Amino acid sequence: MQVPAQYQGREQSYLKHRVLKEYLLAWGHKLGSLAQHRRVRLCYVDGFAGPWQANDAALADTSIAIGLDALEAAASTWHDKGYPIDVDAYFVEKDPHAFANLQRFIEGRTGRVRTQAFPGEFGTHVGNIRRLLDGDPGFIFVDPTGWKGAAMRFIAPLLADSRQRDVLVNVMFDHINRFKDDPRHFLREQMREFFGLADRDMPAALSEEELFALYRRQLKEQCGVEYAADLAIPHPTVERTKFRLVVGGNSPAVLEVFRDAERKVIGAEAASVRDQAALRAKEEKTGQLTLLAAPPATDSRYESLHARALAQAPRDVLARLATKNSLEFRKLWPELLEAHHVTRPELGKLVWKMYKEGTIRILNLKPDERSVKDDHVLATRTSV
Ligand SMILES: C[S@@+](CC[C@H](N)C(=O)[O-])C[C@H]1O[C@@H](n2cnc3c(N)ncnc32)[C@H](O)[C@@H]1O
Known part of the structure; x- marks a missing residue:
């Protein structure tokens, strides 16, 4: 398996997009199957849409295109069999330049999935998007640049009106780890917001495992989901976690699909992805070409x-x-x-x-x- 050239130097994003795609495909097919009994409408929310660090003119290396393609596949599968299915995708992007690109991209797109983009901060659009979701099944993707703007109190309302809603949050471990114990007041405040701790301060000196146990617990308590699990996206060339994807939802199927995607992407594919990244890093350092040996399974x-x-x-x-x-x-x-x-x-x-x-x-x-x-x-x- 060859990592697409657009992802060179940011292989962690490739792995993130692979998990997103695998999860969304399974999610869309599973919930879309409800259309066999009644008209169904599935909703997708990408709250931090980008495009961000895109190297591909058609945005193929962004969550925007990857999410839409996966939704399109699910919608077509059921629609082509004659079942009534609608899919709505909502995007939010704060940066004006990125928003213009996002808007241009969705306007130029054809397909079954209906799209709408909102400029500005995710948190300011939550009330409106909640109304648009209107009690229907949904998938909420939260992928901030760091932790700002992704307060748990913004996620909770989007999960409130249906038990058939899943959330996937990218928790930027390497950033958070650097600042989680910083005593500056504004950082204490931002951490509390991100972890949904209200007046409580973040416990000090949490290990990586403890930090994610806290995030999962808070997601369950503050957003009312029954299950929460995480997987670790490794740094491409260094032996540490880059970030973790945390999933939340109410059906056990959430966990089944998530662990399958983890095994496939983070277990099998990451071996080859990290091998290629390490080789490239070595070649850049030494200026010499190296032969690629078979990566571990x-x-x-x-x-x-x-x-x-x-x-x-x-x-x-x-x-x-x-x-x-x-x-x-x-x-x-x-x-x-x-x-x-x-x-x-x-x-x-x-x-x-x-x-x-x-x-x-x-x-x-x-x-x-x-x-x-x-x-x-x-x-x-x-x-x-
Ligand atoms: C990590 S990037 C998202 C990448 C994208 N999800 C992907 O995988 O291709 C985060 C994006 O969120 C935008 N952003 C930052 N703060 C935001 C906020 N409060 N509300 C909405 N968008 C925000 C940034 O401009 C950036 O484009």
Whole structure:
């Protein structure tokens, strides 16, 4: 897999756009399937639209085009089968020059998705966009340059009127990490706003994991979503996190789709993306061409999180079952996917292995069944 030339030097954006595309495609297809029963309208909000650092004249390397293409695919799939589906996309951009480009782009576009762009600050348009969403299913993308303007109190109203709304927030870890403990008053205030902490100050010296646990918890509490999970986009050439994408929503499918996208993009594709970035950096430094060896199958940063998750998950399964007499698998897997960097099929295999080893029981297993299913009732070996 070759990283498109427009993304050279900002491979983290490529990975972000790949996750956005994978998630939106699955989201659009899934929610679009409602059109089989009734007329459906899906809404998309890109609150920090850009274009920003675009190198492609057709904006192919921006969330604007990537989002619209994914929505277009979902709309066409269901429309072409004869089902009634409408898709509306709303964009907000503060920078006047970028806004003019955005406006020109959407005006020149044809397709099924209806588009509207608003100039100015995301926060000032929230009330109006909330009315436009009108209780319909939606996907809200929040991708600020740093943290300013992306206060949690701006996100909450857009998730308020339907349980079929997901949010994807790009939390700029490398920026936030530099300023999160800065004592200056205006920065304390901005952090509180971003994390939705009202009068409370940010706890001091949080580690990366603690910081994201706080953000996920706040997203659930302040925006009323049932589930929140994150994935880490690595720096292209250095062993650290560049930013994390945090997803929130009310359906367990949110977690299923998110962890699938993580495995595909951050696990498999990132290995090759980071290999190419490292090679380019080396060539720029030495001026010599280097041959590209086969990259590893999985990126090392994802692999360590994934390995840790596979080791920890059986303990969590047992701990959860210990608090209940028995529990359906459908009640168990969402909370495990929320906490761990594993996919649902992987978790299913792991639980089946626990059953085969005799660590847990499946109370309603039928003789011909060979894998764990949602309606299977799980119990520890000793529960009555
Ligand atoms: C990180 S860039 C977005 C990139 C875009 N989502 C993409 O992936 O291609 C952030 C954009 O938000 C704009 N922006 C910054 N503050 C804003 C605010 N408060 N409201 C709306 N847009 C804002 C910036 O001008 C910039 O174009």
